[in-house]
Structure formats: structure tokens, C-alpha cells
Amino acid sequence: MASFYWEANPDGPFATLIAVAATYLEPENYDMESLRRLAKRPGDREMSVFKEELREAIRDPGRLPGDELFRHVEYDDGSDAAFLRRLWRDLYGDEPVTAPGPPSAT
Numbered sequence: 001m002a003s004f005y006w007e008a009n010p011d012g013p014f015a016t017l018i019a020v021a022a023t024y025l026e027p028e029n030y031d032m033e034s035l036r037r038l039a040k041r042p043g044d045r046e047m048s049v050f051k052e053e054l055r056e057a058i059r060d061p062g063r064l065p066g067d068e069l070f071r072h073v074e075y076d077d078g079s080d081a082a083f084l085r086r087l088w089r090d091l092y093g094d095e096p097v098t099a100p101g102p103p104s105a106t
Helices: 015-025 032-040 045-059 068-073 080-092
Strands: none
Touching: 015 032, 015 045, 015 068, 032 045, 032 080, 045 080, 068 080
């Protein structure tokens, strides 16, 4: 039996993003409300990783591994990039995708 991408590649690119999205946004078990609540929970390590991977994927969706995200979530946004941007808006509203970096030393 084939394993899921995130099981076979736990340290692979976007493993947490794909695993969380597949858990909550898989068509037969779609639960955006639970994902929204989880995304707002402070101090959740997995969701911190998810959010950072989502940021990275939005910046460069070509780095996503093959069609792994689409295979598990099956969105109809037309592209990975469009889905990822919509997912960000659904979870984080108007929060900027780019996280503020550390202050620069001058």
C-alpha cells in the first residue's frame, strides 16, 4: 500500500502543509471551520510550521512536490497558486503573507 507523501517524506518540502490541508480539506471530510479554529490557536507548533510552509508555497508554488497537494485536496481554483492564496485569505484574512523580518542592523 502506498503511503502518503507526508508519511514517506516527513522532512520533505511542504510535508506539514500537505498533511494539514489533506486532513481538513479532503473532499469527503471537508472541515474548513475546524481548520480556521486550529489556525487561530496560539502556540501550536504544527500550525506554526503549516503557516510558514503556506507562506513559502504562496511565494513559490513551483516548489510544491508534484501534484501531492491537488491529489489530496482537489480544489477547483485553477492553479496551486490560486488555491494557496484563497486558503491564506480563508485562514488569515488580510494578514500579509510576508512575515515581518527581524529589524535590519544599520
